[in-house]
Amino acid sequence: MKSNKFWLITFGVLIISCITVIFFLQKTPASYANIYHNNILIDSVDLSNTNEIWFRQTVNNAEQYNQILVEDGRIRIQAANCPDKFCIHQGWVSSGLIPIVCLPHRLVIQLQNNKNNDYDAIVG
Amino acid sequence: MTKKLTLMSILTAVALIIFIIESLIPIPIPIPGIKLGLANAVTLFALFLVSQNNQAEQKNQIKQTLPLKQTKITQIYYLSTFNVFAILICRILLGSLFTGRMTAFILSLSGGILAFLAQVLLKRLVTNKQIWAVGAVGAVFHNIGQILAAIIITGTPAIVTYLPILIIAGIITGSITGLIAQITLQRIKQ
Numbered sequence: 001m002k003s004n005k006f007w008l009i010t011f012g013v014l015i016i017s018c019i020t021v022i023f024f025l026q027k028t029p030a031s032y033a034n035i036y037h038n039n040i041l042i043d044s045v046d047l048s049n050t051n052e053i054w055f056r057q058t059v060n061n062a063e064q065y066n067q068i069l070v071e072d073g074r075i076r077i078q079a080a081n082c083p084d085k086f087c088i089h090q091g092w093v094s095s096g097l098i099p100i101v102c103l104p105h106r107l108v109i110q111l112q113n114n115k116n117n118d119y120d121a122i123v124g
Numbered sequence: 125m126t127k128k129l130t131l132m133s134i135l136t137a138v139a140l141i142i143f144i145i146e147s148l149i150p151i152p153i154p155i156p157g158i159k160l161g162l163a164n165a166v167t168l169f170a171l172f173l174v175s176q177n178n179q180a181e182q183k184n185q186i187k188q189t190l191p192l193k194q195t196k197i198t199q200i201y202y203l204s205t206f207n208v209f210a211i212l213i214c215r216i217l218l219g220s221l222f223t224g225r226m227t228a229f230i231l232s233l234s235g236g237i238l239a240f241l242a243q244v245l246l247k248r249l250v251t252n253k254q255i256w257a258v259g260a261v262g263a264v265f266h267n268i269g270q271i272l273a274a275i276i277i278t279g280t281p282a283i284v285t286y287l288p289i290l291i292i293a294g295i296i297t298g299s300i301t302g303l304i305a306q307i308t309l310q311r312i313k314q
Binding site: 002003004007011014015018019021022025036038039083084086089090091098099101103104106108110 | 154155156224225227228231249250253254256257260274277278279280282283285286288289291292295299
């Protein structure tokens with residue numbers, strides 16, 4: 001482990017393998033978005049309809065909201081009052097590769113091919 | 125004793141300032157968890173301040189020169205692993221308090237501790253010329269720790285698909301951070 005060449009080769013191999021993994025994972029098609037809150041399925045949305053979903057909850061006397069926009073095969077979080085705003089910065093997601101996650105609000109939007117009709121709970 | 129405490133406080137303050145300023149820099153990449161882990165440069169610097177090759181020499185030199193009042197700077201500033209760990213924990217705690225994001229605290233903590241463990245283990249196997257590699261490995265483990273914490277918190281294992289991109293970004297940013305620490309140490313030891 002005492003030579004620079006060893007580490008260059010190791011990291012090069014690691015980077016190449018990560019790139020190949022990314023290429024292989026790009027081929028996940030998705031036509032439905034399943035929205036989970038605290039790992040409980042609350043909504044299953046068809047991606048081909050243009051739709052706007054509001055997710056609200058009140059935690060510790062503070063209202064949390066996420067505005068989710070579905071449009072023509074893709075989905076994103078448009079507005080939210082979480083402190084990080086990472087979910088908004090993720091932008092449009094149309095492949096099933098990466099879920100949209102709002103960590104402070106415990107919200108996960110996962111794109112899959114199957115429509116989940118058995119809701120565990122429905123949040124109004 | 126107080127000299128060591130002063131050194132640790134200064135390093136903690138520097139790491140804290142770097143961490144806070146870095147949180148204000150917006151990164152145009154939309155993947156959560158992408159950041160320049162510049163504060164890790166301070167951790168690496170503290171960790172390698174006395175490398176293992178010099179440790180035995182320096183302890184002998186300290187014993188020999190104790191009766192004298194004059195000692196070289198590098199002979200006094202020796203930080204044990206626990207000291208560096210304390211600096212890390214203080215920086216994470218204060219950093220997440222000052223930036224006001226306690227949700228980031230758990231993620232930072234898990235990533236930081238895992239990265240610290242990896243860097244400490246690697247320190248024993250690596251000479252002073254490979255600190256950049258230790259930094260890169262540390263950044264990768266930091267991202268792994270953060271993803272693990274995120275998976276546990278949200279309960280969705282699907283977040284693990286972020287891992288390949290974060291590993292690549294971690295190697296790049298970690299190499300830069302480690303290089304900074306390496307060059308700084310080289311300049312100081314002259």
